Amino acid sequence: xxxxxxxxxxxxxxxxxxxxxxxxxxxxxxxxxxxxxxxxxxxxxxxxxxxxxxxxxxxxxxxxxxxxxxxxxxxxxxxxxxxxxxxxxxxxxxxxxxxxxxxxxxxxxxxxxxxxxxxxxxxxxxxxxxxxxxxxxxxxxxxxxxxxxxxxxxxxxxxxxxxxxxxxxxxxxxxxxxxxxxxxxxxxxxxxxxxxxxxxxxxxxxxxxxxxxxxxxxxxxxxxxxxxxxxxxxxxxxxxxxxxxxxxxxxxxxxxxxxxxxxxxxxxxxxxxxxxxxxxxxxxxxxxxxxxxxxxxxxxxxxxxxxxxxxxxxxxxxxxxxxxxxxxxxxxxxxxxxxxxxxxxxxxxxxxxxxxxxxxxxxxxxxxxxxxxxxxxxxxxxxxxxxxxxxxxxxxxxxxxxxxxxxxxxxxxxxxxxxxxxxxxxxxxxxxxxxxxxxxxxxxxxxxxxxxxxxxxxxxxxxxxxx
Amino acid sequence: xxxxxxxxxxxxxxxxxxxxxxxxxxxxxxxxxxxxxxxxxxxxxxxxxxxxxxxxxxxxxxxxxxxxxxxxxxxxxxxxxxxxxxxxxxxxxxxxxxxxxxxxxxxxxxxxxxxxxxxxxxxxxxxxxxxxxxxxxxxxxxxxxxxxxxxxxxxxxxxxxxxxxxxxxxxxxxxxxxxxxxxxxxxxxxxxxxxxxxxxxxxxxxxxxxxxxxxxxxxxxxxxxxxxxxxxxxxxxxxxxxxxxxxxxxxxxxxxxxxxxxxxxxxxxxxxxxxxxxxxxxxxxxxxxxxxxxxxxxxxxxxxxxxxxxxxxxxxxxxxxxxxxxxxxxxxxxxxxxxxxxxxxxxxxxxxx
Numbered sequence: 175x176x177x178x179x180x181x182x183x184x185x186x187x188x189x190x191x192x193x194x195x196x197x198x199x200x201x202x203x204x205x206x207x208x209x210x211x212x213x214x215x216x217x218x219x220x221x222x223x224x225x226x227x228x229x230x231x232x233x234x235x236x237x238x239x240x241x242x243x244x245x246x247x248x249x250x251x252x253x254x255x256x257x258x259x260x261x262x263x264x265x266x267x268x269x270x271x272x273x274x275x276x277x278x279x280x281x282x283x284x285x286x287x288x289x290x291x292x293x294x295x296x297x298x299x300x301x302x303x304x305x306x307x308x309x310x311x312x313x314x315x316x317x318x319x320x321x322x323x324x325x326x327x328x329x330x331x332x333x334x335x336x337x338x339x340x341x342x343x344x345x346x347x348x349x350x351x352x353x354x355x356x357x358x359x360x361x362x363x364x365x366x367x368x369x370x371x372x373x374x375x376x377x378x379x380x381x382x383x384x385x386x387x388x389x390x391x392x393x394x395x396x397x398x399x400x401x402x403x404x405x406x407x408x409x410x411x412x413x414x415x416x417x418x419x420x421x422x423x424x425x426x427x428x429x430x431x432x433x434x435x436x437x438x439x440x441x442x443x444x445x446x447x448x449x450x451x452x453x454x455x456x457x458x459x460x461x462x463x464x465x466x467x468x469x470x471x472x473x474x475x476x477x478x479x480x481x482x483x484x485x486x487x488x489x490x491x492x493x494x495x496x497x498x499x500x501x502x503x504x505x506x507x508x509x510x511x512x513x514x515x516x517x518x519x520x521x522x523x524x525x526x527x528x529x530x531x532x533x534x535x536x537x538x539x540x541x542x543x544x545x546x547x548x549x550x551x552x553x554x555x556x557x558x559x560x561x562x563x564x565x566x567x568x569x570x571x572x573x574x575x576x577x578x579x580x581x582x583x584x585x586x587x588x589x590x591x592x593x594x595x596x597x598x599x600x601x602x603x604x605x606x607x608x609x610x611x612x613x614x615x616x617x618x619x620x621x622x623x624x625x626x627x628x629x630x631x632x633x634x635x636x637x638x639x640x641x
Numbered sequence: 642x643x644x645x646x647x648x649x650x651x652x653x654x655x656x657x658x659x660x661x662x663x664x665x666x667x668x669x670x671x672x673x674x675x676x677x678x679x680x681x682x683x684x685x686x687x688x689x690x691x692x693x694x695x696x697x698x699x700x701x702x703x704x705x706x707x708x709x710x711x712x713x714x715x716x717x718x719x720x721x722x723x724x725x726x727x728x729x730x731x732x733x734x735x736x737x738x739x740x741x742x743x744x745x746x747x748x749x750x751x752x753x754x755x756x757x758x759x760x761x762x763x764x765x766x767x768x769x770x771x772x773x774x775x776x777x778x779x780x781x782x783x784x785x786x787x788x789x790x791x792x793x794x795x796x797x798x799x800x801x802x803x804x805x806x807x808x809x810x811x812x813x814x815x816x817x818x819x820x821x822x823x824x825x826x827x828x829x830x831x832x833x834x835x836x837x838x839x840x841x842x843x844x845x846x847x848x849x850x851x852x853x854x855x856x857x858x859x860x861x862x863x864x865x866x867x868x869x870x871x872x873x874x875x876x877x878x879x880x881x882x883x884x885x886x887x888x889x890x891x892x893x894x895x896x897x898x899x900x901x902x903x904x905x906x907x908x909x910x911x912x913x914x915x916x917x918x919x920x921x922x923x924x925x926x927x928x929x930x931x932x933x934x935x936x937x938x939x940x941x942x943x944x945x946x947x948x949x950x951x952x953x954x955x956x957x958x959x960x961x962x963x964x965x966x967x968x969x970x971x972x973x974x975x976x977x978x979x980x981x982x983x984x985x986x987x988x989x990x991x992x993x994x
Binding site: 194198201204205208212215216217288354359361362363364365557561565569572574575576579580582583 | 653655656660662666667669670671673674677761762790791792793796811978983986
């Protein structure tokens with residue numbers, strides 16, 4: 175019993191130290207993110223990029239959309255992309271062996287005709303059934319292939335892409351005109367930008383006008399609402415904060431803009447899960463090894479809206495899959511950890527990613543239990559427990575509230591505007607229940623990864639409710 | 642236990658500091674929100690007022706020289722944005738006179754001062770101003786901005802350079818294009834393609850004496866993108882060049898308007914080591930040379946490259962009955978079946994392309 179008590183005391187110290195370190199680091203990120211955000215908003219507000227983007231000088235790029243069993247959403251997403259006011263765009267849809275009617279819908283709706291093969295496929299992918307082009311929209315290409323996962327579908331899409339840049343977008347994601355202009359703007363206003371990513375918002379309820387995204391409503395569904403807070407926190411201060419240090423390690427797979435040649439030169443997409451994180455890290459590695467100057471940036475004001483799980487089971491499945499992906503990527507790139515050859519990436523951003531994303535459930539989940547036992551047995555002082563709770567529960571709440579304020583300060587996308595008050599309620603719920611539940615799912619996922627067990631993957635979709 | 646107490650005190654102090662910092666951040670955010678909201682509203686209001694001022698002046702047909710912008714509306718960035726927006730839609734003479742006067746009076750002093758600024762946004766203001774109204778006087782500044790490290794500034798300066806089209810500016814612009822990575826060429830190339838006759842005459846003159854391969858590639862690239870412009874007499878050396886991409890561009894220029902007379906000139910390129918060039922020629926033969934290329938296309942259908950065979954098959958389909966009959970004949974060969982099937986089912990739209 176004595177040893178058990180000593181273990182509890184020291185374990186609680188370690189857990190407390192972890193929380194203290196992580197939260198202090200978050201404060202540092204927040205203070206870095208804030209000036210970035212204000213500078214960015216000032217620049218964007220006084221800029222007139224439309225004149226360039228409407229002209230012959232705008233860069234050509236392709237949207238690559240990997241679609242698997244997306245019959246509910248695919249037409250809405252493609253119509254949204256076709257309606258975007260940008261001249262030099264191509265749209266490449268990859269039907270990744272869908273078992274539903276996705277391909278038949280595409281064939282009929284866009285009057286597809288079979289066309290030739292791409293010049294030289296540079297990346298390996300599953301067997302291609304056919305390449306198609308729309309006879310109504312000449313810039314719409316469809317690749318029909320056998321199922322091989324998202325990364326495989328993205329590679330098939332990259333093979334037919336001939337533009338210097340491409341924009342990876344999920345088949346359940348919609349974008350507005352502004353977001354595209356802002357993404358393109360970054361490639362024009364900063365030298366050496368080879369990839370940039372935008373923010374992701376919750377688009378379970380959107381209003382469209384002539385296929386264009388007009389309004390994003392705050393979701394009425396409880397689980398989707400709780401994720402709004404989580405997404406704002408992750409994007410607005412996490413990724414934005416890393417921007418200043420050039421250490422952005424993940425551009426969202428739902429909305430990421432890449433230099434095609436660089437993506438191909440690193441071997442294209444590789445992993446079935448967390449392919450976005452894997453791709454970004456491989457680009458970082460390749461360019462650092464070659465000693466080439468580059469920038470991977472995150473743009474807080476370029477927003478795409480995606481459908482998120484709206485029931486508990488789907489949410490848990492999604493998080494389990496994400497955690498597995500992060501673990502795989504961290505394990506594959508473990509030789510970067512504390513490797514000075516990779517500079518800031520190896521010494522700072524990657525170790526922090528490993529600690530806060532991969533290893534964190536191993537500390538956080540047992541942490542709640544250990545502290546509860548230690549406090550219950552009176553092993554640790556109640557003052558200590560109070561401060562632990564302040565750090566683990568109260569602090570994330572304050573941080574989330576600040577992020578919501580930053581959202582109001584910058585983009586303010588959700589409607590009606592009173593939804594922001596509702597969001598504050600969700601902050602409490604998210605910090606005092608949802609977050610802990612997700613930590614335990616991630617903890618479970620970590621063990622599945624260790625023992626190499628594949629688990630549930632399918633996420634139930636209801637489709638973006640549109641008007 | 643004494644150690645634990647000290648540790649506890651340290652932890653409490655750090656946590657307190659963190660909470661204070663968070664509080665400070667909240668206050669900062671609230672104030673910034675109020676301030677930025679005010680700034681944005683003010684900026685939008687100024688833009689609206691400037692626009693209505695311009696239109697009032699144009700409607701009254703007032704003397705442009707008498708136009709005076711009130712001091713409160715002299716926000717140069719807003720002014721520039723309004724001029725750019727109007728300039729895209731209105732091309733009338735009185736607007737052009739008014740634009741010139743406004744730029745000279747309000748924008749030039751700041752633009753000339755900021756052209757070599759260390760801050761890119763200031764240089765951007767200068768480049769945008771010069772793009773709207775380039776003058777010989779500003780040649781030096783434009784020259785500097787053409788090699789700006791920010792692509793957007795280079796684009797605006799390139800527009801100014803192409804509009805002025807002085808030899809010095811064109812020289813610098815093309816030097817910059819050689820330094821650009823190929824994928825970034827779109828920034829400047831398309832601007833040059835839309836350039837005036839003076840630009841093309843200068844390029845022809847340069848092409849005659851240019852020996853640098855990369856530079857020749859840039860010139861040929863632009864000529865190959867320009868519709869209705871041919872420079873056959875200047876590309877003899879490039880057609881024989883050992884450099885694949887130079888030869889490819891030269892062939893692209895050659896096949897812009899092929900006629901039956903060009904067949905002997907194009908024929909050797911069906912044996913070129915580069916499959917891209919063979920494919921271009923196979924496509925061009927079917928496109929415009931007509932039935933006289935039948936024998937050559939028959940040969941190209943046996944090419945080792947799938948892509949060339951595909952282009953030859955499509956070209957044969959374009960020839961009409963004679964080509965289709967031949968495709969049906971060779972279609973019995975299992976190796977050719979896929980390509981022939983594809984060529985025979987290819988859509989009319991694709992054939993036109």
